[in-house]
Amino acid sequence: MHVDIYERFWMWGAGAIVAIFLGITAFAAISQGRVPPSHAETVDPRNVWTDPRFAERGVKTNPDGSVEVTMVALMFAFQPNEIRVPAGTPVTFRLTSADVLHGFQIIGTNANTMLVPGYVSQFTTEFDRPGQYLIVCNEYCGLSHQGMFATLIVEEGE
Ligand code: CUA
Numbered sequence: 001m002h003v004d005i006y007e008r009f010w011m012w013g014a015g016a017i018v019a020i021f022l023g024i025t026a027f028a029a030i031s032q033g034r035v036p037p038s039h040a041e042t043v044d045p046r047n048v049w050t051d052p053r054f055a056e057r058g059v060k061t062n063p064d065g066s067v068e069v070t071m072v073a074l075m076f077a078f079q080p081n082e083i084r085v086p087a088g089t090p091v092t093f094r095l096t097s098a099d100v101l102h103g104f105q106i107i108g109t110n111a112n113t114m115l116v117p118g119y120v121s122q123f124t125t126e127f128d129r130p131g132q133y134l135i136v137c138n139e140y141c142g143l144s145h146q147g148m149f150a151t152l153i154v155e156e157g158e
Helices: 005-031
Strands: 058-061 067-074 077-079 082-086 090-097 102-106 112-115 121-126 131-136 149-155
Touching (some): 058 082, 067 102, 077 149, 090 102, 112 121
Parallel strands (some): 067 090
Antiparallel strands (some): 067 077, 102 112, 131 149
């Protein structure tokens, strides 16, 4: 079978491009840990309030100075309703739902996740600008979905 030289050139060229892309992806994933954010941790949604991980909700400062926020979403509120974190410090959010699917978006920041009953959503972010931020539920969760919000206050770091 005769394959034209130019056809051959483009066949190998396309193959090389795919190989390069796969190589870059594998390099980033393996040596730099660049993978989609995932955190497969489960929790019994019926026992969220007594589960030791969620019994104490709010803001906690770790010995290394990093901050951890624990919150539970329920129809139609976030518990607690107001949190205060320092600016310029990594903040790890640990969130779950006590009933149905909810959303968790901090307006004006890159914080946005889904709260799936039975799972713990965890992500770490940093807030550079002090101020007051609105946290909204962005997944339709029932009749008062539009009234489900909380407040994040980012305070000037020391
Ligand atoms: Cu919770 Cu919408």
